[in-house]
Amino acid sequence: MNKGQRKPVLAVKDFSFSYENLNKPLFHQLSFELYERETTLLMGPSGSGKSSLALCLNGLYPEAVEGTSSGSIFFRGKNIRDFHKGEINQKIGIVFQDPDSQFCMLTVEDELAFTLENRKIPNAEMPKRISAVLQQIGMDGFQKRKIHELSGGQKQKIALASVLLLEPELLILDEPTANLDPVSRLEFIRLIRSMQRQFRITVFIIEHQINDWFEIADRVLVMGSNGRIIADGEVNTVFSENKNRLREEGVFLPQQFDDCLNHQNSKSIPTSFDKVIISIENLSFKRNEQMILKNMNLEIRHGEFVAIAGENGAGKSTLLQLMAGLLKPTNGEIYFQDVFLHHWNEKELRKRIGFVFQNPEHQFITDTVYDEITFGMKLNEESEEKIKSTANQLMQQFHLIKHRHSNPFSLSGGEKRRLSVATMLDETPDILFFDEPTSGQDAQTMEELMNIIEKLRENGTSIVFVTHDMDIVDQVDRVIVLHQQKIIYDGIPDNLWGRKEILKKARLCLPYRMKSHDEGVPVYDLVY
Numbered sequence: 001m002n003k004g005q006r007k008p009v010l011a012v013k014d015f016s017f018s019y020e021n022l023n024k025p026l027f028h029q030l031s032f033e034l035y036e037r038e039t040t041l042l043m044g045p046s047g048s049g050k051s052s053l054a055l056c057l058n059g060l061y062p063e064a065v066e067g068t069s070s071g072s073i074f075f076r077g078k079n080i081r082d083f084h085k086g087e088i089n090q091k092i093g094i095v096f097q098d099p100d101s102q103f104c105m106l107t108v109e110d111e112l113a114f115t116l117e118n119r120k121i122p123n124a125e126m127p128k129r130i131s132a133v134l135q136q137i138g139m140d141g142f143q144k145r146k147i148h149e150l151s152g153g154q155k156q157k158i159a160l161a162s163v164l165l166l167e168p169e170l171l172i173l174d175e176p177t178a179n180l181d182p183v184s185r186l187e188f189i190r191l192i193r194s195m196q197r198q199f200r201i202t203v204f205i206i207e208h209q210i211n212d213w214f215e216i217a218d219r220v221l222v223m224g225s226n227g228r229i230i231a232d233g234e235v236n237t238v239f240s241e242n243k244n245r246l247r248e249e250g251v252f253l254p255q256q257f258d259d260c261l262n263h264q265n266s267k268s269i270p271t272s273f274d275k276v277i278i279s280i281e282n283l284s285f286k287r288n289e290q291m292i293l294k295n296m297n298l299e300i301r302h303g304e305f306v307a308i309a310g311e312n313g314a315g316k317s318t319l320l321q322l323m324a325g326l327l328k329p330t331n332g333e334i335y336f337q338d339v340f341l342h343h344w345n346e347k348e349l350r351k352r353i354g355f356v357f358q359n360p361e362h363q364f365i366t367d368t369v370y371d372e373i374t375f376g377m378k379l380n381e382e383s384e385e386k387i388k389s390t391a392n393q394l395m396q397q398f399h400l401i402k403h404r405h406s407n408p409f410s411l412s413g414g415e416k417r418r419l420s421v422a423t424m425l426d427e428t429p430d431i432l433f434f435d436e437p438t439s440g441q442d443a444q445t446m447e448e449l450m451n452i453i454e455k456l457r458e459n460g461t462s463i464v465f466v467t468h469d470m471d472i473v474d475q476v477d478r479v480i481v482l483h484q485q486k487i488i489y490d491g492i493p494d495n496l497w498g499r500k501e502i503l504k505k506a507r508l509c510l511p512y513r514m515k516s517h518d519e520g521v522p523v524y525d526l527v528y
Ligand SMILES: Nc1ncnc2c1ncn2[C@@H]1O[C@H](COP(=O)(O)OP(=O)(O)OP(=O)(O)O)[C@@H](O)[C@H]1O
Pocket: 019, 021, 022, 026, 044, 045, 046, 047, 048, 049, 050, 051, 052, 053, 065, 097, 403, 406, 410, 411, 412, 413, 414, 415, 440
């Protein structure tokens, strides 16, 4: 049966949407259809309106925000406005970009039971279903854990489990794997594929990078910065016919279409890594009596570009926060420039150490983008002139000028992350800690971020960041891999790629430039 004869699950007709505080519509007269058992990827530059569209598709917007819409959205032929409240949210399940905004209960078990209650599943059946879904996402045993005490990736997995329990007819996933370790990401994609075969669900995914989804995506839609769909069709056709336009828009091209891709290695920057900036001696750290890091020794040198990798929950964010003095070791010592970290004056330390959180919202303390960027400079009593010119330069650099008066919490995911990085660069720090700075960024911003990092390094700043992106790890001077409270690898990335047993233990995979040697094998089977 061709598409002309098939009935769409979802039909969007001439749909436009505007936020009241923006002077023009975010997107205009969008028309497209989604079909049963198809997987459609929505791509587009950061801020183009992808998450806003997802929230319109399941009827949450425009009611839940100050916004207006025109046109219609039909679910199996019925206007979504004509469904009873709550009914449409079960048919169309959505996982938000920020899992924190999804949770309503304290523990994992209560959160998942809440979904089952809404589906009127009998209480007696719940433990079995909860255990089964947690097993599917590799988190059985986490039932009693408090959600706010989970790592970023663990939270994302719980948000995904919750929507899987809903068994919706249409599943909308907004950057669902951004915080997952590489193997969890591939496992999740496989799970979606098998669920789709089993339950005939339709899947709509918002993603910046298509590489992992390439094998299962039937179709790709691209939203342009002009608020219109600029490409729609089968994956190969879209990328081969629109390569230049998509590149101009800052959209990531799949590996096989990206002829500009090369293995850039930042080791070319002349740096002497002799002087130690951070030194860790016999560090141990416990949380709620659980040992997270044990007897760790580590040195970071001036100008070094270091990545920290490892599976979800391995302790990467914890290590970063300890090195930045945001957490105190249970045992052992950390020195910053040869002085005990906790002997430093707090104000002086914050000037010298920059820290970008995994969740950018944890960093925001003011009501506008401008105030956020100038906050540190005002605190340091910089001149009015310097504050203005630095703020303007940073807003230009991070494409935030048009949002200068916006509330940081109303920005798109990528814009929030760019703001959180910009606020750290009002001065050149001695060391900059980044917790997954590149996740959720479009191709253009990613490239610009890497350029900013290179410039900082030229000025001697050390960069230490946590990432699940093996292509970024491929570009650093040194990679540290954490596993079961310890460092199991510390060296150059090129040597890591040959250490299959380490990759396997830490649930890492190879960068794409190395995977491409095995052509013809589906990417999700190419973990080791
Ligand atoms: N609640 C809101 N009020 C006002 N403006 C908003 C609100 N939410 C989003 N915006 C603005 O709408 C634009 C689109 O945001 P949206 O989150 O839909 O983009 P996106 O394409 O998903 O971006 P990203 O790839 O960065 O996640 C952004 O410029 C954002 O600042």
